[in-house]
Amino acid sequence: MEKNKQTNPATKKKVDASGLTKKERRALKVQEKGKQNPENKKDDKKEVPKAQPPKNTEKPVVTTNQLSEKELRKLEWEKKLAEQKAESGDKKEALSKAELRAKRREQQEAQRSAKTNVTTTKQKEQKEEKKPQKKAAEVKKTPVTKKPEKKKHLVRRLEFVNHLYSDATFGNTIVNFKNVHPAFVKLGVQYSSKRILGSNARCRALLTAVKVLIKDIQTPPKQEFCRYFETVLQSCMEHLNRCRCSAVSMNNALTNFKTELRRLSKSEEPDNQKKENLLEVIDTYIDHQMDRAGEAISMKVNEKINNGDVVLTYGCSSLIKKILSDAHSKGKQFQVIVVDGRPFLEGRQMLQRLVQIGINCSYVQMNALCYVMSLVTKVLLGAHALLTNGYVMSRIGTAQVALVAQAYNKPVLVCCETYKFSEQVLTDSFVYNELDDSEKLICVDTLEESSPLALCRNNDNLHILNMLYDVTPPDLITAVVTELAILPCTSAPVVLRLKPQAF
């Protein structure tokens, strides 16, 4: 109780009818007894500890001294009170009472601090205890409001990209997924962990897995091979889509394969023959659409690269890599500037492969783009897909490179095989995109100190979006190099119309 008084002097004490607190009443009693009988001191000792229960065992010994001092002080004050009563009103009494209490407190504090320093720290601890208690009380008061905030924190979503978030769940199975071939399970893990990155690589991997599926499949007796294969392929593709969204190149390749499959289903050949036909279909697709198209594009761009050129490229495109290595092997002298963008930092892989070949390379990050752009003679960019309205969908950052290149009047060539042409029409990067883990943008593995964005994790008002693709408008692009011809961007629908119904 004494401690409380010291920490919260402002709180009112209970005052009874006579206008005195308990302590004062006791003190008065004691004084009276003390006046009467000095023998009653022992009783006082007993009385006081009983009357004030929350006391340490040390205190009864000391309180006698305090009491004796108290008694003396109180005697003095009572005398003064009695004098002042006669003179003035209640205010002064109150003041004197306050002074009484204040003086008592001061003396007790001094005595205690003289004893040990531990007691003062105890008071500090009590203050701290009071604070967390208060905080706990506050928390208890607002449990309802805090919980939905926490939920929001875990599943924070921006409204305007709500359609891009994926909720992939596989349930409890870790192995032996039903209806999914092991090659596709492995492919799913490789896609979602970004082990296979790049539209050409993903398409190639998908077609290889389909070949394995063709070789392994055993048609049950009463079903037709092609229809059964289609259902199996459908369940495998659903699994893959849960792991990661399909690329445009993958979708186009599969559409082509399915039309071939349907064409085969009408024929009367035995199953083994059909399987071989399908394998051949896939092999020719890879050969024609990827390998040979790559060769043709490489030859066309080779004519455009002159000695002394400084070629700028962004990120890592397998096609651009092939073009540059072919040009180098044909003896052309040129330099390459590789521009890189986070979080994938694919430019490092491009740099590694070009340097191994022996090309003279420079490496900059996106912030140095304007600085190097004045040195550049042409810009070569890869593409994920070419859309019907002429826009180019590519790794995020490509639009930026094209914009700066146009500002500096540098020619921008986008190299894209025709199998990546898509029937979609997009004018912005939000309607159709892919979102990756936002943690990757926050962590910076090239810096030893923690990233400056690390504070953003806890900020409720800041959402971090890690988008994978962006869309470049055709007026920023000089030409698109395909295996058919070097075309302006807006000719994409013409190509789609002229190419046989493989799409």
Next chain:
Amino acid sequence: MTLQAEFQAVVLAAGKGSRMPEITSGKPKCLLPVGTKPLVWYPLYKLQQSGFTDVILVVLEQQKSEIQSVLDKTELEIKIEYFPISGKEDLGTADSLRMLHDRLKSDVLVVSCDLVSDVSLKGVLDVFRMHDASVASLFFHSQGGDGLVVPGPKSKHKPERDLVGIDVQTNRLVFLASASDFESELSLPRALLKKHTHIKMYSNLVDSHIYVLKNWVVKYLNSQQSFSTIKGELLPHIVKKQLSKPPKVTEGKSVLSNFDSEDIFNFAKEDEFSIAIRETSSFNDHSGDFRGTYHGDSIRCYAVVAPKDCYGVRVNTLPSYWTVNNKVNEKWDKITNGLSLALKHPKIENKSSQVDDKCVIWEGAKLNEKTSFKNSVIGSNTEVHSFSRVFNSIVMNNVTIKEKVALENCIVSDGATIESGCQIKGCLIGSNHTVPEQSEHSQEVLTDTDRLMEF
């Protein structure tokens, strides 16, 4: 639809328990009671939870019927195919895997029967799939010692330590050896340090003996007759081979010489499609040097270290068996993902009033009046007569404990009889042994001496 399974699970339960002969002399190690279930139940249940529908269980011929009857009583849904091997030849783990080679058509998940853990297999399997690894293995951080007094004579139980070297950037397993192979120094080849610049060497990791092996590893093992254990010989060999390059085919020499066909790189050849995909993909597992992905290695071994809060114990020594029995009921929820735990089997005759909550009582046990049990495991068909008390002990099947016996901190094996009036503390009682009346023993091994030595 019958598609070829991605993995085939093999549980090795033919171990003789040579590190704890006192309790495994009369009983297969895989049937030692751990809590409410036999030891081999735990890896089988984990495989069942992960989605495996069948498993090959390698057992010793003479123990097969016993193991089969015990496992049929536990309600496991997974289909167990028993593969008996002869106990007369001293076959190692690799030898038994070699004998299975024609049954193994796909990649293999090898699990030992003595693993009690709550780890999920997803981590190690995903690493295996992602990198198309040859070998992937799982390691636990060592669990802290409990300070429990182990029954039996006080001997310094030296834990077997493994030296595990893991490349920090790529999680590849670059070094694996047992600490007992080296006296005071360990030397690493310089080429290894040039290739993997940042290696973390662990000496306190517990090898879970969960290995995911590619199919060609089994075929390679079949061609090499010299390997006898997986962990001791096969794995360190493959880990070392990561550093070597495939032999260059020089023109003029016949490629079909015997030596070439047995070379590991013939087995480990990657098909051209995987290489093409790797070339076109803009992914590199490491950075800092200008080398290609995986340094172009066709043999890749990976090590996955389970998170620190995972519980994993290999029950192959006496102290680990003792601690796992203490902890298994606490960790039951985590280990089994919510299976109901029935500590006392419904079919027991329990006339005792002092059986505390931690006791585990198996089927058919008979507990008479005025007996007291604390924190003990009582096996099936065991009878405990009046005025006896069993504290902190593991009593296995068909044991008879007569009146006025005080058992504390003991392990009593199958079929033993403890006559009345005994005071036994901290002892190991061998199977079918009779402890004479009124005997007092402390921290000893009580057994028929001819049981310990097996030739």
